Amino acid sequence: MATADSTPGEDTQVMKGTSAVAKGVAAIDPDVISAYPITPQTGVVEKLSEIVADGDIDSEFIKVDSEFNAASTCIGASAAGARAFSATSSQGLKLMSEPLFTAAGHRLPIVMAVANRSLSGPLSIWADHTDCFAERDGGMMQFHAEDVQEAIDHVLLSFKVAEQVNLPALSNFDGFILTHVQEPANIPTEAEVSEFLPPRDPAYTLDPSDPATMGAYARPEHWTEARYEVQAALEDARDVWTDAVEEFDDVFGRDYTEYDGMIDTYRADDAETVIVALGSICGTIRGVIDEMRADGELVGLVRPRVHRPFPAEQLRDALSGAHQVAVLTKENSQGFESALASEIKSALYHAEHQPPMKTYILGMAGRDVTSEDIKAIVADAETATDVMDFSESESWPQLREDIISGGI
Amino acid sequence: MSSELQEQDYTDEIDHEGELWNAGHRACAGCGPANAMKYITEAAGENTIIAQPTGCMEVVSTPYPESAWGVSYIHNIFENAASVASGIEAAYQAFDRRDPDHLDVADEDDLNIIAVGGDGATADIGFRALSGMMERGHDVTYIMYDNEAYMNTGVQRSSQTPYGAETTTSPHGEASVGNDTNKKDMASIAAAHGVDYVATASISNPHDFKQKIETALERDGPKFLHVYAPCPVGWGYDSSKTVELARLAVETGLFPVFEMEGGEITNIRKVSDRKPIEEFVKYQKRFSHLVGEDGDEEGLAELQAWIDGRAEDLGIDA
């Protein structure tokens, strides 16, 4: 999150989130773009198709038959040595799940813009994080943008890091809330991008003059090690990301370097109640924090910018002074609790200070989250104690209890 | 008799230089598809990239860190070889525009991008990817090797399993003839996509198959080849009969061999004195319930009738 400027920069334009991301991608100039429509991502590939149709970039633009094959064509292209991009949402990401897991194992740095949306059923087109959390274990890096500018910038950073650590990346930005908003953002120029992002230089490609066999199967003697390499590369990605955000600041003048670029905080230093949340909801939370601070309440925000690799060390530090933590999240690992909350608890397992934590499942499937909702949560979080039953530690504050019939 | 033979061991004199489908692969003894792989690499040569779905030929050729392939090769998953190949082709289109020196081969036109999948990976689970690749017009030659069932997983029925054949998911029984469907016509489906060159071939005639591969590779855009490749284990016959059964499939009309250009058959292998299908099925355990004294005559007749109808439609009888 860039610091609050008094006026929007003159080098910014007001445009739709999807168009802005597409223009950022165009500046990156991928060799191959695979496109398949799905709400609310569609605007990204539509705008890219327009840019290609106008001859502004000469990427191969493959109008595939499904998200499954959007990912699969990207795999072929990336294996051939190309820089490959696609975008998706929700069901589309699920359909890509199988090839994307292999893309990590094949060590192919495909970058996907993911316009986050809930998963069926019931069918819903609106924003939440159930889609990206369902893919969190596959070896893909995952980043979460708070606003349109970050949605653009994270795609660029994704390529930078993915191509160094040889892993795919999902650059998440909330459906509709960020895809369909019109707000000022700076579109990187091709000159800036070429300064920041060198040409891809893969160790192995499908080059007939230097043949290799990619996608071999590994027996029990080798599979664990091959997959451990993915884990190790994700660990390495932390430092690579940190370097990348620093270099990004140098080139573009946008500073994402707080906490090594892994997490972003707002008035959290002396906060007694710390809210942890991902993505666009953090914007609304900032406003609430300002209001509550004006009333003397010590509230702050900790926002993981990077979700995979998980910023455990930075979270331990950022939460080290919290009296209580409120996790506001738009996902739920059905049958247990919020996956994000589980991860934060796991990160705090080794921490000296383990603040009581309450989890609030909200904003699911596009349900509007107002300032009042957040204020009520902060007040509730103050009741958090060291030992809580599960029924106390997680709640669905927006749940309309009058219309539920109770499971079976 | 063997004692009369002059045995000489030539093992140390034989070298495998230049082979692009290498010995040491782990296909079963007498594997028909293994021969198809050999012919494909021989016809295509070294300026080739092969994309292959999960399946027998992938598993037998790439146990890490070994590879039987001498050409560039990628396996990704079961149902996307056509898409992976599409992506490779797209990448090379981009390279050709942006960095013409990218390739060491003479030029992009010399590059052969081939997808090679089994019948299950192609006609069933990978059908969407194949359809997309063909309708978008990628310059890829897709070769389906057909051993008429999912052999890699233990002989389950596919849409290429012939009528009456027993598989582990189409057993015969009191209430079952075995598989109760006829082979899906992939050549016509490919042609209906506007694929300019479509051909079928049998590994019993490698010369013909390789010529068809060469023809396909010379042309731009998508091409589809369907090659018949018997499986001794899945079909239940003596491994020495692989080529003979591939031949009999043609001679009985079960597997017509032809070329289609612009959607029309332009060349078809005529069969004189087409043999009854019994000549083909009698060697195979998968059809054993159709023949013999207690055989299911109706089932066999049903299979024969389908073959006869198709033979008439195609005009294969000489």
Place this chain on the structure above:
Amino acid sequence: MSSDPYENLSISTGAVAQPNTSLVNKTGSWRQFRPVIDADACIGCGQCDTYCPDQAAKQVDDQLYGIDLDYCKGCGICAEECPTDAIEMIREDS
């Protein structure tokens, strides 16, 4: 005899395998029947080579083919397809 030929393996990024490396796998050990070529009957037509799925039947002289027993799995296709019946499959233990 080494127990693991890949004892010293270092996994490549993405487990990429090098080409033409299956030759280390001597599939001749799978064989129960061995093809024996009658040099007098062999006319050097190469049908055995053409139809061998294992690249094991190769020309060794102008008019003669031989078998690479390192790889021959003993399927018997060569014997079946030989136009002069010059190949006989004999049991390995005979």
Place this chain on the structure above:
Amino acid sequence: MDKTEIRIHGRGGQGSVTLAQLLAQAAHEEGIWAQAFPAFGVERRGAPVEAFARFDESKITDRSQVDEPDVVIVQDTSLLEYVDVTEGLTDDGLIIVNTGKDPSEVAIETSGELLTVDATEIALEHLGKPIMNTALLGAFAGATEALSRDSLEEVITRKFGGEIGEQNVAASNDAFTEVQA
């Protein structure tokens, strides 16, 4: 300027989102922070829809919907029978209605200000088509004085260009003048 929240009521296909976009872009021209977004729905052409815009002197981070607008723009009076366009409107809020009628003849009860402008007629005059967004943009600017005519001309020209752009600028100017008169 103070934080301003705007809600637009229209029908699918009438360009409510375009109007919100033009409002945000014009505010950006003024050096003001701006945000515009539609009500995220699956409504098809003809269905009642809403779009929103926010202006502020400081960076806008709020991602919640606009529940208490300061300004409401009604693109089509036929909506009034079905939609409470005053819902949540601040007490001294402004409603701009596209109609040829006098404010006293419009079936809206409000403690705030009610303005009417015949944006459709203006659009027909300049564009030959009943596409009234740029006229409503001009009316908003004229009524609130939040946006200058230069800014409107800039964003309209950028969006439409050429002759159509000129026609739209003319429509916008007419409406601007009309509401100020």
